[in-house]
Amino acid sequence: MQVRRVVDGRRMRGEQRRSELLRATLAVIERDGVAGVSHRAVAAAADVSVASITYHYPTLDDLLVAALTWAAEDLAAELDARGSELGARPADELARLIEHSLVRRRGRTLALYELYLYAARRPDLRETARAWLVPLTEIARAFTADPHKARLLVAALDGLLMQALIGARQVDRADFAALLDVLR
Numbered sequence: 001m002q003v004r005r006v007v008d009g010r011r012m013r014g015e016q017r018r019s020e021l022l023r024a025t026l027a028v029i030e031r032d033g034v035a036g037v038s039h040r041a042v043a044a045a046a047d048v049s050v051a052s053i054t055y056h057y058p059t060l061d062d063l064l065v066a067a068l069t070w071a072a073e074d075l076a077a078e079l080d081a082r083g084s085e086l087g088a089r090p091a092d093e094l095a096r097l098i099e100h101s102l103v104r105r106r107g108r109t110l111a112l113y114e115l116y117l118y119a120a121r122r123p124d125l126r127e128t129a130r131a132w133l134v135p136l137t138e139i140a141r142a143f144t145a146d147p148h149k150a151r152l153l154v155a156a157l158d159g160l161l162m163q164a165l166i167g168a169r170q171v172d173r174a175d176f177a178a179l180l181d182v183l184r
Helices: 008-030 039-046 050-058 060-083 090-104 106-120 123-130 133-140 147-165 172-181
Strands: none
Touching: 008 039, 008 050, 008 060, 008 106, 039 050, 039 060, 039 123, 060 106, 060 123, 090 147, 090 172, 106 123, 106 147, 133 147, 147 172
16 A cells, blocks of 8 residues: 655745745845844845744744855755856856856855855854855866865855955956966
8 A cells, every 4th residue: 555645735835934034034134244134124024024033943043044054055056057067168157157146146145155254153054154165166176187276266266256245356257267277
């Protein structure tokens, strides 16, 4: 006899609500930074009651930890997909990835770096924050077989992204060509 699993509608709605709350949390971080996150601010962004948020995330710490984890998993999935699309001109693809992060997804990139720095103060979150480096390192391996150089490329890209986010420099394809030449 075969037993069919029945999907619990309440569980699905709960998962959907948690995802909505985490998207709203990232929107608040994009707009106001981690310091701007409060149950009230997220409730307003999600258009729900504060009680709805505290039901799922009783403390701000619970909410920020969940947002960091969710954002890292989301970015890792996106980077995995982009890494498989490198094609014949990987330097151009890498430039497009960075441009996408700085132009089309600037707010999300800024929010991720805010969460990244939040994890720097929280040793228990560091592994979660490092999770998004794995697919980026895989992308870097398209440019070098040396694992050490791949990690250096990721570190350099982190620096370029951070400098571009604060307006300290414009990043262009020549930067990537020079960086790749150094690492070859």
